[in-house]
Amino acid sequence: SAVISQKPSRDICQRGTSLTIQCQVDSQVTMMFWYRQQPGQSLTLIATANQGSEATYESGFVIDKFPISRPNLTFSTLTVSNMSPEDSSIYLCSVEGVPRNYGYTFGSGTRLTVV
């Protein structure tokens, strides 16, 4: 299965600022997924990122707040913009296994605290 390097692993940020999270995969993948895990909660999909096209956002998430880049088949970034304390969460990237339904691989997560 793929190996994902995600960074930063954690950060404490001031409200009103932005943080960019990076995920690097050791193999080429078509789709990358970004999730949010709020404190004590399960994972919620933010968006799906395909290389060469705009990301597809789930209900409740918008591009202005969570812009995503996907410059190539092994890399993606998620930016959390104009942060507020409500954005304090763990953010994770994920890729699909090969063959499909082998199982999804997740990055180790970015623990974000907004103060």
Place this chain on the structure above:
Amino acid sequence: AQSVTQLDSHVSVSEGTPVLLRCNYSSSYSPSLFWYVQHPNKGLQLLLKYTSAATLVKGINGFEAEFKKSETSFHLTKPSAHMSDAAEYFCVVSDPSSGNTPLVFGKGTRLSVIA
């Protein structure tokens, strides 16, 4: 639409006793089902997966799960709990035919193991 219900938010067992984490799902005729484990301050790790092959699925660390279509269940079991099993467990369903959302997570079950 697909959904997952983890029937217990918290399960506590004594070391050496059996573990049962319950999961019921709602999906199409042939979903894929997964169990993931998340240790404190760690990323998500795939325990096991069901993808329409054998209904009894064996995973890592002695865990297994049985797919029961008639009961729409996919409960996770382990014969003997170890202290290192203490973690958060997520039951996940994937149904690519139902739309863009690749994975739907249950709310999680926190497993505590008492010495």
